[in-house]
Amino acid sequence: MPRNLYESTAAELATGSVEDVSYDTAPAVAAEWLATNGYDAAPVERDGDPVGFIHKDDVDDADTGDTLEAALTPLTIDYMISGDTSFSESLEALIEEPVYFLGGHNRITGVLTRADLNTPPARMYLFDRITYLEEHLRALISAEVSEWRQTPVSADEIEGIEDRYADAKAANVELSEIHYAQFSTLSTIVSSVEDCWRVCGFSTRGNAQSRLHDITELRNDVAHANLLVKNTDSDEFLSSGRTTENLYTLLGDIEQILASLQEAGYLPGNTVE
Structure with missing residues (x-):
């Protein structure tokens, strides 16, 4: 649930x-x-x-x-x-x-x-939803991409996953290795596997890469207390810096991907047959 x-x-x-x-x-x-x-x-x-x-x-x-x-x-x-x-x-x-x-x-x-979209309540709201999306992407990858190391994940990313996994295992609290992948790594895996990006609701690999990249950038800004709305004077898509409308579109993307994954049964803790 x-x-x-x-x-x-x-x-x-x-x-x-x-x-x-x-x-x-x-x-x-x-x-x-x-x-x-x-x-x-x-x-x-x-x-x-x-x-x-x-x-x-x-x-x-x-x-x-x-x-x-x-x-x-x-x-x-x-x-x-x-x-x-x-x-x-x-x-x-x-x-x-x-x-x-x-x-x-x-x-x-x-x-x-x-400007109030750059305050802690906005960060908390977005971080919770991005973290929830992260959990769903892990469930998808766990079910569908057993050979995720063979996707375009860099050697440095794999080394980082292995190090975090080793630390958790030493503390006797380890989960599967994919749980130690960062959001950007999950995005790379999903956008490189057609069965994954299609079930997320994307129509093309390029569309998946672009939208997941933008969500990754938002996730990093939320996590590192950077400005979420970088241009408060404009709501035009082509303006410099993330606008209010850009943020609204990204939130819609997050909600759409979550809805697609939930409809397909890829919820955290679920096993999809």
Whole structure:
């Protein structure tokens, strides 16, 4: 039976300590305040009530004026998000707009931006799913590729597996050798064996290599606390650095591969006849 996976909501992703700016603030002052605090956006209050928000792209140090009226975006339902919105839905929403607000009784309780996809709740969510995928790929390889050493796995990778296996065996806690292969090695094996990449839902070997390579890079960024979204200003596929839309696509790839493997019966601990 599939194990329970870590869940993350918009409320957990969002910045909960919300600072607002007064409607009567000069735009140039607001721009400096946003930059100093590292904020992408902030709610604007007037007479104690939230009336809208400003984004860093809407104000700069050269802006003139006495109030934020010209830079203000009204706080409509389009920019509000429920605190219990799932990670996947939050990610999809952030493709459309770079900032959302969580609301309480006549006040803003949280700010969700694309930069929040680089926070620990996002890493935990993605690491859990990538680790789960890793378990499924091992189950697939164990069942279908007894001669995995004959695939394009490098000598250095095999040596690393053997060393980790030897350490585990010395401690009397060893599993089969494939359990000591890194995610990148599992990807190499799967993408080189047609029976494997087809059961994962890939249509060609090249497609399998490309998508598993991108998941491997994401896995490394998650594990080493690198930025997950490297370009928060764009959602275009061809932009430099991983965008919100790229991350959403990768999550979809992970979920699709998991679904294909589960449907075929390649779950961790299962033996496929």
